[in-house]
Amino acid sequence: MTTTTPPAAIGTQATEPRSTRAARVGRRLNSRIATLVAIVIAIVWTIPTFGLFVSSLRPEAEIKTTGWWNFFSNPEFTLENYQDVLFGQSSSSGQLANYFINSLVITLPSVLFPLAFASLAAYALAWMNFRGRDWVYIGIFALQIVPLQMALVPLLSFFSRGLSLGGVTLMPAWNLDGAQNFAQVWFAHTCFALPFAVFLLHNFMSQLPKDLMEAARVDGASHPRIFRTIVLPLIAPALAAFGIFQFLWVWNDLLVALIFAGGSEVTAPLTVRLAELAGTRGNEWQRLTAGAFVSIVVPLLVFLSLQRYFVRGLLTGSVKG
Amino acid sequence: MAFHARPRQALAIAGAIGLALGATACGTGSNDNSGKNNAGAAECAPYEKYQGHDGKKVTIYSSIREIEADRLDQSWKQFEECTGIDINHEGSGEFEAQLPVRADGGNAPDIAFIPQPGLLQRFAERGQIKAASAETKAMAEENYPADWLKYSTVGGTFYGAPLGSNVKSFVWYSPKMFQEKGWTVPTTWDDMIKLSDTIADSGVKPWCAGIESQEATGWPATDWIEDVLLRTQGPEVYDQWTTHEIPFNDPRVVEAVDRAGTILKNEKYVNGGFGGVRSIATTAFQEAGVPITQGKCALHRQASFYANQWPSGTRVAEDGDVFAFYFPAIDPAKGKPVLGGGEFVVAFSDRPEVQAVQTYLASGEHANSRAKIGDWVSANKKLDLANVANPIDKLSVQTLQDEKSVFRFDGSDLMPAAVGAGTFWKGMVDWINGKDTATVLKGIEGSWK
Numbered sequence: 001m002t003t004t005t006p007p008a009a010i011g012t013q014a015t016e017p018r019s020t021r022a023a024r025v026g027r028r029l030n031s032r033i034a035t036l037v038a039i040v041i042a043i044v045w046t047i048p049t050f051g052l053f054v055s056s057l058r059p060e061a062e063i064k065t066t067g068w069w070n071f072f073s074n075p076e077f078t079l080e081n082y083q084d085v086l087f088g089q090s091s092s093s094g095q096l097a098n099y100f101i102n103s104l105v106i107t108l109p110s111v112l113f114p115l116a117f118a119s120l121a122a123y124a125l126a127w128m129n130f131r132g133r134d135w136v137y138i139g140i141f142a143l144q145i146v147p148l149q150m151a152l153v154p155l156l157s158f159f160s161r162g163l164s165l166g167g168v169t170l171m172p173a174w175n176l177d178g179a180q181n182f183a184q185v186w187f188a189h190t191c192f193a194l195p196f197a198v199f200l201l202h203n204f205m206s207q208l209p210k211d212l213m214e215a216a217r218v219d220g221a222s223h224p225r226i227f228r229t230i231v232l233p234l235i236a237p238a239l240a241a242f243g244i245f246q247f248l249w250v251w252n253d254l255l256v257a258l259i260f261a262g263g264s265e266v267t268a269p270l271t272v273r274l275a276e277l278a279g280t281r282g283n284e285w286q287r288l289t290a291g292a293f294v295s296i297v298v299p300l301l302v303f304l305s306l307q308r309y310f311v312r313g314l315l316t317g318s319v320k321g
Numbered sequence: 322m323a324f325h326a327r328p329r330q331a332l333a334i335a336g337a338i339g340l341a342l343g344a345t346a347c348g349t350g351s352n353d354n355s356g357k358n359n360a361g362a363a364e365c366a367p368y369e370k371y372q373g374h375d376g377k378k379v380t381i382y383s384s385i386r387e388i389e390a391d392r393l394d395q396s397w398k399q400f401e402e403c404t405g406i407d408i409n410h411e412g413s414g415e416f417e418a419q420l421p422v423r424a425d426g427g428n429a430p431d432i433a434f435i436p437q438p439g440l441l442q443r444f445a446e447r448g449q450i451k452a453a454s455a456e457t458k459a460m461a462e463e464n465y466p467a468d469w470l471k472y473s474t475v476g477g478t479f480y481g482a483p484l485g486s487n488v489k490s491f492v493w494y495s496p497k498m499f500q501e502k503g504w505t506v507p508t509t510w511d512d513m514i515k516l517s518d519t520i521a522d523s524g525v526k527p528w529c530a531g532i533e534s535q536e537a538t539g540w541p542a543t544d545w546i547e548d549v550l551l552r553t554q555g556p557e558v559y560d561q562w563t564t565h566e567i568p569f570n571d572p573r574v575v576e577a578v579d580r581a582g583t584i585l586k587n588e589k590y591v592n593g594g595f596g597g598v599r600s601i602a603t604t605a606f607q608e609a610g611v612p613i614t615q616g617k618c619a620l621h622r623q624a625s626f627y628a629n630q631w632p633s634g635t636r637v638a639e640d641g642d643v644f645a646f647y648f649p650a651i652d653p654a655k656g657k658p659v660l661g662g663g664e665f666v667v668a669f670s671d672r673p674e675v676q677a678v679q680t681y682l683a684s685g686e687h688a689n690s691r692a693k694i695g696d697w698v699s700a701n702k703k704l705d706l707a708n709v710a711n712p713i714d715k716l717s718v719q720t721l722q723d724e725k726s727v728f729r730f731d732g733s734d735l736m737p738a739a740v741g742a743g744t745f746w747k748g749m750v751d752w753i754n755g756k757d758t759a760t761v762l763k764g765i766e767g768s769w770k
Contacts, residue, residue, distance in 0.1 A: 061632060064608065156426025258419055259426075263411045275414045279387040285607075 056081050056289035063286040081290035085277065096273060096294065103251060103269040103298075105182055106261065110189035110250045111243055117190065118197030119239065123227050125198070126205040127213060137202065143195040152259055155191070159184050159260070181267045184260040189250050197242055204238040205231060240309030244302060251299050270295045365403035367686050374674035375405030381678075382420065382430035383664065386412030389696070396691035400681055406674050424449045429669035432678060434484055436664040437734040438472040439741060445475035450667045452478045454676040460683040464701050468728040472735070473665045482683035485691075486663035486700045488717040489544050489624040489731060491645035495613050496638075504619075510552065510651040513620075514583075517590055520619045526593035528584055529618035530601045531609025532749065539746030540733065541606045542753060544660065545585060545622060547732040550577035551658035552651045556727050559658075563735040569769055570762035578758045585753065593618025602753045613643055622648055624662070625698060625717040638712045645713060647720060659720055662731045663700065700728070737769070744768040 028034065051068040058071060059078045086096050124130075125137045162173040176184060208231065216226050232239075254271040261267040263276070274295060278285045385393060390412045397408055411430070413419055417440065423429050424444060435441045444450040453461070461470060461482035473480045492513075499506065502523065507513035520527035532541045551559050554573050561567045562574055584590050585601065592600045594612025601609075607630050612618035614635055621627075625645070628637050636642045650657060666682045668675050681687055685703025692699070692708040698717040709715045720726060733741035744765045752761045 064632070065611075153422055153425045156422065156428050160427035254415075258413065258415055259422055263413045264409070272413075276386040276412065278414075280385050280389050280412070284387065 052289050052292060056293050060286045063289070081287055082294070084284075084287050085290045085294055096270070098265055099268060099270045099273040102261075102267060103271075106185050106189075106257065106267075106269050107247060107250045109182075109186045110193070111246045113186060113190040114193035114197045114246060115239060115243060118194055118201050118242075119232070119235070120227070121194075121198045122201035122205050123223075123231055125202050126208075127226070127231075128223065140195050140198050144199065148192045148256070151192070152255075155188060156259060159187075178264075178266050181261055185257060185267070188256050188260050189246075189253070192256070193246055193249075197246070200242055201235060201238055204235050208234055237309050240306055244306050244309070247302050248299050251295075364399065368400055368403040368681075371400070371404045371406075371677040371681055374677055376407075377405070377672075377674035378407045378409060379432060379675050379678045380430045381408060381410045381432045381434070382416065382423070383410065383412050383434035384414065384416035384436065385410075385434065385664075386414065392694045392696070393691065395694055396687060397678075397681070399690065400678075400687070404677070406678060408678060424669065431670045431672070431675045432666060432668050432682075434664040435667055436662060437738075437741075438665070438730060439735055439738060441473060441480060441665055441667060442475050444667070444669075445478065445480055450480055450669055451671040453481050453668070453679060454671070457482065457676060457680045457683055460680050464683060464685060464688075464703050466700060466702070466728065469663070469700055469730075472730050473667065481665050481667040481679060483663045483700060484666050484682055486698050486717075486721060487625045487661055488698065488720050489660040489662065490548055490648040490658070490720070491623065491625055491627075491717075492648050493610050493613060493621040493623055493627060493643055493645045494619060495616075495642060496640055496644050497642060498613075498616060498619060506646045507649055509649050509653060513649050517584070517620070521589050525617065525619060526589075526591060527619045528590045529593040529595065529604075529609055529612050529621050530585060530591060531595070531604030531606045532601055532753065533603055533605045534607075537742070537746065538602075539749040541609070541623065542585070542601075542749035543733045543741075543745050544624070544731065545581045546574075546578055546749070547729075548622070548648055548658075548660045549581045550574060550732075551660055551729055552648075553577045553580060555655055556658060556729055559729055559732065563732040565736075565769060569740075569766035570759070575758055575762055578752070578762065582752075582758065599754055602750050610643075625713055628711070628713045629696070641712075645716065656727050657723065657725045659726045659728050660731060661700075661721070661728060662734060740765060740769045 054071045055063055055068040057077055057079070058068065059076055059080065062070070062074075062076055121140075125133060125140075158171075159174045159176070162169060163171040174184070212230060213226060216230055221229070251269075252271065253269075254275060257269045257272055261269065261272070263272055274288070274291045277287045277291050383390075390410060394408075394410055400406070401408055417437070420429075420433055420435070420440070421443070424447075429449065435444075441450070458479050461479070465483055469483050470479065473483070494506070498504075502520075504516060504519065507516050517527040530541065530545075532539050534540055547559070550562065550573075553576060558567070558573055562569070562571065567573075586598050588598055591598055592604065594615065594617035595601075595604050595609075606623070610618075610621035610623060610627060610630065611632060613621055614632060627645075631637060631643060638644060647657075666679055668679050683701075685701060688699045688701035688704040689708050691697050692704055692714075695710055696714065697709075698714050698721070700721045702722065704718060704722075706715060706718060709718050721728065733745050735741065736745065748761045748765045751764075752758065
């Protein structure tokens with residue numbers, strides 16, 4: 001990724017004070033014992049997932065009577081669970097593929113909207129001078145401690161009843177139907193993501209060297225131009241890191257989707273469908289193992305393909321403190 | 322610009338957005354049912370009184386999902402075709418948690434099937450559900466016993482009729498095993514204890530039980546207690562107990578719990594196929610009866626819906642691999658107490674088409690239409706036994722329709738959720754794990770504010 005490296009002068013300036021610290025951390029992490037510990041932790045943490053995977057390939061009767069490790073002494077292999085999950089015949093809920101697409105439709109905008117809004121807000125809070133800027137920032141920072149569960153009912157009421165103050169309607173009810181409900185989910189996820197996104201990106205942006213901004217100003221660059229040509233390329237790792245975080249969170253989310261998307265085939269994401277797979281009284285729970293693996297595929301792909309940004313984003317963030 | 326210099330990623334993102342937009346476009350095509358009705362046809366005669374709402378939509382929310390939801394959809398298909406009302410059913414495993422959120426948020430469904438009278442009461446007290454129309458009320462009074470209707474009546478207002486039901490006063494056994502060993506189905510409590518002793522002497526632990534059910538762990542044991550209390554003290558004391566007119570740890574309740582303990586906490590009797598008494602707490606209720614099919618256990622008290630939990634290939638019939646008998650009364654002269662559950666059809670809207678659906682769901686037409694599809698039980702008096710194919714469902718319907726039966730709703734669903742779906746469940750786990758009855762019941766009483 002040499003293309004993202006900013007001009008050399010800035011690079012050295014910014015890395016100088018932390019190179020020793022980073023080097024020290026690097027040296028410690030490279031010892032043999034550390035590697036061994038890391039391998040052991042990796043194995044221990046993978047065992048449950050591995051067991052789940054083995055289970056998903058076992059026949060229903062085996063899953064329900066014995067543990068997955070019996071697979072090795074008595075290997076019985078079937079793809080029936082995957083068959084059930086992917087092409088199940090429940091006519092009222094349709095096929096899994098629909099929910100897969102719903103999940104994508106929910107997740108992508110729910111990642112892109114907060115990224116766009118938060119990077120703009122973070123820029124303004126970090127590099128534009130206006131009265132009360134710090135208070136606004138503290139307010140946003142403080143919003144992080146509001147658990148989203150508290151906001152569910154008011155937000156739902158905001159969508160379905162609109163907003164009125166003292167008899168004056170400030171906003172009418174949205175009255176959405178069918179696929180339009182996606183808008184609610186996007187809105188909700190964006191709201192819940194913004195405080196953390198603004199906080200993260202603000203920290204990142206405020207660390208950019210001041211000289212750079214001043215030089216750009218002297219050359220006559222306006223705020224939009226500085227934002228586009230200087231700030232955005234430099235914070236790419238942070239954008240990627242937050243993007244992955246938000247993607248995984250939204251993809252795995254059940255609560256927000258249940259409330260704002262509902263459980264119909266038109267809008268419900270994969271997680272909602274998976275929660276129902278086991279049947280009214282949970283008697284089909286052998287399907288859950290296969291279902292889990294189907295739903296894991298996309299997050300895994302996203303993580304693996306963007307992993308280097310993720311690690312870099314986290315490391316830079318942590319060392320900068 | 323470095324940020325834009327990654328054509329591959331830009332392409333991927335653009336592709337993904339395109340896909341998303343395409344999917345939304347596909348999603349907007351709704352399957353509209355209006356205009357399709359064949360109201361004139363002969364098979365529509367029974368639905369005439371519900372007509373006049375062509376093209377209207379009614380949404381239903383319930384905890385029924387997968388295959389059972391499909392069957393429900395199928396059961397009102399004729400109604401939809403004849404009246405032109407489009408019923409949109411949505412089932413969710415988070416029903417109990419989601420419904421209050423939706424109702425508070427102003428996004429309630431038109432109709433909900435509520436399996437807990439306690440929850441129904443909460444909505445009624447907040448004025449969120451609408452009183453049933455006069456037609457619905459008349460239909461419900463005609464088709465359902467008064468024992469049922471009082472559970473959907475709050476403060477004198479009637480909110481909706483029951484729909485499906487289940488019978489909890491059943492003991493599962495293996496007819497094959499009983500025949501081989503020469504055991505007979507007991508008809509009194511004393512016979513049942515005698516039989517348990519006989520089985521225990523033959524080297525098999527007679528009873529198996531399991532109360533593990535994830536976050537609801539403990540509920541099967543609460544059913545045990547309720548069933549026994551109904552038998553030792555009768556329905557009046559039971560009603561006082563579920564409404565908290567008598568304390569939770571009333572001596573009569575303590576006595577009933579101890580009597581349940583003579584089976585559940587008796588190392589000689591339990592836990593066939595799993596181990597000792599404590600294994601009850603860690604055995605999943607779905608698997609608890611399975612040892613019966615392996616000859617490791619003889620008796621398992623569980624509701625009629627347990628029929629779906631047997632391993633595939635198990636024949637559920639009076640002469641099959643497994644079947645159930647009525648959990649016998651202690652004093653048959655005092656009547657035949659039946660513990661059970663079911664869901665109530667309540668409306669959050671009073672639009673005429675919603676009321677029409679509500680009335681229809683209380684009718685004999687729907688009960689029979691649903692029963693014909695299979696695997697269903699209802700207390701509806703119009704339900705024709707000939708339409709109930711499954712032997713265990715037949716037995717359940719017979720039990721519910723029996724003149725001598727005194728029906729009582731599952732008590733833990735009647736109590737406030739903090740008790741009925743909280744401390745009572747947890748208390749039962751402690752009780753199985755060895756805590757004494759008095760301490761456990763005192764703790765539960767203390768939590769009932």
